[in-house]
Amino acid sequence: MNSPLSPPDGRRQIRRHSGDRLDIARVRRSFPALEQLVHGKNLVYLDNAATTQKPRRVLEALTRYYETSNANVHRGVHDLGDRATARFERARARAGAFLNARQHREIVFVRGTTEAINLVAQTFGRCRVGPGDEVAVSCMEHHANIVPWQMLCNEKGASLRVIPITDAGELCVEAYEATLTERTKLVALAHVSNALGTVNRVKTLIEIAHRRDIPVLVDGAQAVAHLEVDVQDLDCDFYAFSGHKVYGPMGIGVLYGKIQHLEEMPPWQCGGDMVKTVSFEGTSFNEAPAKFEAGTPDVAGAVGLAVALDEIESIGRSAIAHHEACLLDHALGRLGAIRGIRLIGTPARRAGVISFVVEDQPLTAMDIGIRLNLEGVAVRTGHHCCQPLMERLGVPGTIRASVGVYTTLAEIDHLADALGAIVATARSRPSQRESLEIADLAAAGYPPATAVSVGAAASALLEELDALEDWPERYEYLIELGRKLPAMPPELMTAAHRVRGCQSTVFLAPRARPGCTDRVEFLAESDSEIVRGLLALLQRLFSGQRAVEILGFDLGGFLARTGLESHLTTGRRNGLAEMIRRLHAFAARTIAKADPRTKHQEHS
């Protein structure tokens, strides 16, 4: 599957799929990652907004580059150096052609969208923004398009202005205009929202800003895989995207900047390749884009990205757009018909993404994501790095299904069927709380020790877990444990007992056991079934046990031994770490109180 060499302007001769119709079977065959089973089910990969899978041509190009052309660029006097440089610069031209940049000097290779935005904030932004000035971002931005501007504003004594959105998740042009003032020095906007899929009318928004001489950066991370992007037509000042979201490798991305801006901007990171001459008296810098590419670049990544862009064009951008529009229409119909599902964001123009929550269920978004995973379906849950947007929409997070060129209607059906079944089962199962009488609730109280020591409790748990075959079975076991979690009286659910960082609401209330003050017992509660399971596991290990044993127990080793650790996401791992930190801190205090001469260090 060798790709043809490109002409010097980077516009490759593209071998098109027939017509405007997408040959989905052929497309899928070229993505090896799609061929795997997850928990015994066909993988249904619907997390394309986080990252896309890679076509075989890209994988082969990476290998081929390292096999035949690997050398450092812009400095070799040997053949390999020349070849690597030629391929790197050809990739730049390819990216330039993909965005329809006027010249390939307008393309800066970066690690991804995040780095591109930081580059602009730290160079262009630092030169242009001063005390009292304003930078405008929309309410639907990814953190990567908020925090760099917030830091810049803090540094310069400027303010960050927020362009409001409607309940449908769209930018309102009048509100946008009202946000811009004579102090606005830059606007930074997503082309497509990663959390809602909203396609912003960036061309109009750029025109409005330009009428006031305000430059605009467009975060194109979620757009390039779905829409045709023409930076000349948009007339944006900067456009950023990540290779890995457009079927290319991770670690490579593109910043497009109008050449007059790039020429004006000071360098950012400094080192080799971005300088002309260096002496101890001073340094002169290279021209753009080399000025912004200090050090050894990701040449293989650039080469792989160029091949990914070829692949997109060979499939045909309009064929992709048509295919994905059909998928989204179908998904909106199917998901919208499931009782209890509420779509978050109903924009008139949407690309790639559908977000929703499940209402009136004893399950959080995270629980549903985990259960979908057990059905082979990969989705993303949480705030999607858009915390201000979640706050605006009044939800802690959403479940996000995001499609790609290889997604099929059958996969959307699989998602909808699995989701419908999960929701129906959850609805039909009374929670522990509901199944207990009020009197039982009061009687449940703090759970006593389940074994003579923490070690003995751990052995008993391990024995039970070892008898289970795989993660799905262990997951169900955890959920069952969680269903038996003794209820926590509402008066204990206070801010002081709230545990943060768990992607769900969690309370943990420890106390010294009355009459046995060297022992710790605790009640806990969460709105997430998996977190309730983890809390129940901790209770079986620790509640009613001696504080000194709780502190001395190797919980990390225990979790690794159970195999649970590998199934905990960073969020859940952080949450669990925080619960344990709380317990350890309380245990240390208990010991200190029981014997004030003993100073136990609080574990963190």
Ligand code: PLP
């Ligand atoms: N902007 C948007 C809209 C995104 O969706 C993302 C990633 O999800 C980013 C920026 C950051 O991209 P990266 O992590 O590739 O730098």
